[in-house]
Amino acid sequence: MAVLIAKWVIFVITSLLAIVSSLLMITRRNTIHSALFMILAFVASAILYLLLGCQFMAMIQIIVYAGAVMMLILFVIMMIDLSKEEKLKMKVTRTKIAGVIVSVLFMLALILVMGLNSVKGKLGALSSIGDAKTIGTLLFTKYLLPFEVASILLLAAMVGAVMLSKKKAFGGEDQ
Amino acid sequence: MIPVQAYFVVSAILFIIGVIGAITRRNAIVVFMSIEMMLNAVNLTLIATSSYLHSIDGVMFVFFVMTVAAAEAAVGLAIFLMMYRKKDTIKLDEFNLLKG
Numbered sequence: 001m002a003v004l005i006a007k008w009v010i011f012v013i014t015s016l017l018a019i020v021s022s023l024l025m026i027t028r029r030n031t032i033h034s035a036l037f038m039i040l041a042f043v044a045s046a047i048l049y050l051l052l053g054c055q056f057m058a059m060i061q062i063i064v065y066a067g068a069v070m071m072l073i074l075f076v077i078m079m080i081d082l083s084k085e086e087k088l089k090m091k092v093t094r095t096k097i098a099g100v101i102v103s104v105l106f107m108l109a110l111i112l113v114m115g116l117n118s119v120k121g122k123l124g125a126l127s128s129i130g131d132a133k134t135i136g137t138l139l140f141t142k143y144l145l146p147f148e149v150a151s152i153l154l155l156a157a158m159v160g161a162v163m164l165s166k167k168k169a170f171g172g173e174d175q
Numbered sequence: 176m177i178p179v180q181a182y183f184v185v186s187a188i189l190f191i192i193g194v195i196g197a198i199t200r201r202n203a204i205v206v207f208m209s210i211e212m213m214l215n216a217v218n219l220t221l222i223a224t225s226s227y228l229h230s231i232d233g234v235m236f237v238f239f240v241m242t243v244a245a246a247e248a249a250v251g252l253a254i255f256l257m258m259y260r261k262k263d264t265i266k267l268d269e270f271n272l273l274k275g
Binding site: 060088100104106124130156157 | 179180182183185188189190191193195196199200201202205207209211212218222224225226227231234237238239241242243244245246248249253254256257264265266
């Protein structure tokens with residue numbers, strides 16, 4: 001019983017943290033503040049993964065998302081002069097109002113459908129889904145082809161990023 | 176045990192916050208971060224379902240989503256640098272060649 005109450009307390013606190021920090025992320029004018037709140041939201045969802053018993057994904061979330069991707073974003077923010085963007089006022093257009101209304105309605109529909117129905121499906125045999133051993137074994141047996149495709153994708157992305165950010169195009173003329 | 180629906184509600188809220196950010200903001204980097212937030216919300220749903228059905232397939236899916244998100248981040252940020260070099264700003268209203 002005590003464990004359940006503790007889990008609920010952690011769940012409520014972390015979900016509120018995730019929601020509040022992502023709200024702050026989309027409302028701050030300063031881009032660096034946005035990025036820092038984004039890291040907070042990612043760490044909060046890593047704690048939610050831990051609560052679900054998925055330790056490996058929680059670690060990957062912190063290393064890849066909160067670490068590598070956010071570091072890349074912070075580097076780009078540092079390289080670009082964003083003072084003009086930060087002075088921008090919110091421009092309210094009819095399209096934006098319609099979009100926000102539709103997405104809030106969609107959220108209500110999602111909560112109604114997903115929150116009120118129970119999850120149906122065949123229960124698997126695994127007792128723990130979080131350890132690196134299970135994931136690693138599956139990655140090199142059942143999911144070997146997607147794994148290799150992912151490695152090619154990463155290589156292509158790396159080459160693409162280098163090509164895009166070069167000062168001159170490959171032929172030598174200015175891009 | 177916390178019901179799986181609670182996780183679904185949280186991830187629906189996070190997803191919609193990401194959608195609203197992507198619709199309303201004009202700073203390209205904030206839009207990009209909102210899209211990452213949407214991916215993150217979907218990952219939470221997949222892991223919750225996977226954990227409640229005692230099946231690891233959802234977790235593997237999250238693994239590949241993260242791979243694609245990392246690749247997307249590298250290419251996307253390089254594109255932002257190009258955009259900045261071309262127009263000296265990354266305000267999204269400046270990039271409207273496809274606007275009808």
